[in-house]
Amino acid sequence: MLRDHPPLAWAFLFGVSGFALGFFGPMLLDPTSGNGPLLGIFITGPGGFLGGLLYGVWRRRRDRTPR
Numbered sequence: 001m002l003r004d005h006p007p008l009a010w011a012f013l014f015g016v017s018g019f020a021l022g023f024f025g026p027m028l029l030d031p032t033s034g035n036g037p038l039l040g041i042f043i044t045g046p047g048g049f050l051g052g053l054l055y056g057v058w059r060r061r062r063d064r065t066p067r
Contacts, residue, residue: 007056011049019046 022044026036 010056012054015049
Protein backbone atom coordinates (compact mmCIF):
# COMPACT_ATOMS: atom_id res chain seq x y z
CA MET A 1 0.00 0.00 0.00
CA LEU A 2 1.25 3.50 -0.78
CA ARG A 3 0.21 4.97 2.55
CA ASP A 4 3.71 5.27 4.05
CA HIS A 5 5.60 6.08 0.87
CA PRO A 6 7.38 9.40 0.45
CA PRO A 7 5.84 12.19 -1.62
CA LEU A 8 8.17 11.40 -4.52
CA ALA A 9 6.58 7.97 -4.84
CA TRP A 10 3.19 9.63 -5.27
CA ALA A 11 4.70 12.10 -7.73
CA PHE A 12 6.17 9.26 -9.78
CA LEU A 13 2.89 7.32 -9.76
CA PHE A 14 0.79 10.32 -10.78
CA GLY A 15 3.40 11.51 -13.30
CA VAL A 16 3.64 8.16 -15.07
CA SER A 17 -0.14 7.82 -15.11
CA GLY A 18 -0.60 11.33 -16.47
CA PHE A 19 2.10 10.80 -19.06
CA ALA A 20 0.60 7.52 -20.25
CA LEU A 21 -2.91 8.95 -20.50
CA GLY A 22 -1.70 12.10 -22.24
CA PHE A 23 0.63 10.24 -24.59
CA PHE A 24 -1.56 7.33 -25.66
CA GLY A 25 -5.02 8.86 -25.20
CA PRO A 26 -4.85 11.32 -28.10
CA MET A 27 -3.42 8.62 -30.37
CA LEU A 28 -6.39 6.37 -29.58
CA LEU A 29 -8.98 9.13 -29.95
CA ASP A 30 -7.56 10.67 -33.15
CA PRO A 31 -4.87 8.57 -34.86
CA THR A 32 -4.32 11.20 -37.57
CA SER A 33 -3.16 13.84 -35.09
CA GLY A 34 0.61 14.11 -35.11
CA ASN A 35 0.79 16.31 -32.03
CA GLY A 36 -1.07 13.95 -29.69
CA PRO A 37 1.96 12.58 -27.81
CA LEU A 38 3.16 16.11 -27.04
CA LEU A 39 0.25 16.45 -24.61
CA GLY A 40 1.69 13.68 -22.44
CA ILE A 41 5.26 14.90 -22.71
CA PHE A 42 4.70 18.58 -21.95
CA ILE A 43 1.36 18.87 -20.13
CA THR A 44 -0.11 15.81 -18.41
CA GLY A 45 3.19 14.14 -17.44
CA PRO A 46 4.69 17.13 -15.60
CA GLY A 47 1.24 18.14 -14.34
CA GLY A 48 0.69 14.68 -12.92
CA PHE A 49 4.12 14.73 -11.30
CA LEU A 50 3.44 18.10 -9.67
CA GLY A 51 -0.04 17.03 -8.59
CA GLY A 52 1.30 13.80 -7.13
CA LEU A 53 4.04 15.65 -5.28
CA LEU A 54 1.53 18.07 -3.78
CA TYR A 55 -0.76 15.18 -2.86
CA GLY A 56 2.12 13.28 -1.23
CA VAL A 57 3.20 16.31 0.80
CA TRP A 58 -0.40 16.99 1.87
CA ARG A 59 -0.91 13.36 2.84
CA ARG A 60 2.33 13.24 4.85
CA ARG A 61 1.46 16.45 6.70
CA ARG A 62 -2.08 15.20 7.38
CA ASP A 63 -0.78 11.92 8.83
CA ARG A 64 1.72 13.68 11.10
CA THR A 65 -0.65 16.19 12.64
CA PRO A 66 -2.13 15.04 15.97
CA ARG A 67 -5.89 14.69 16.12
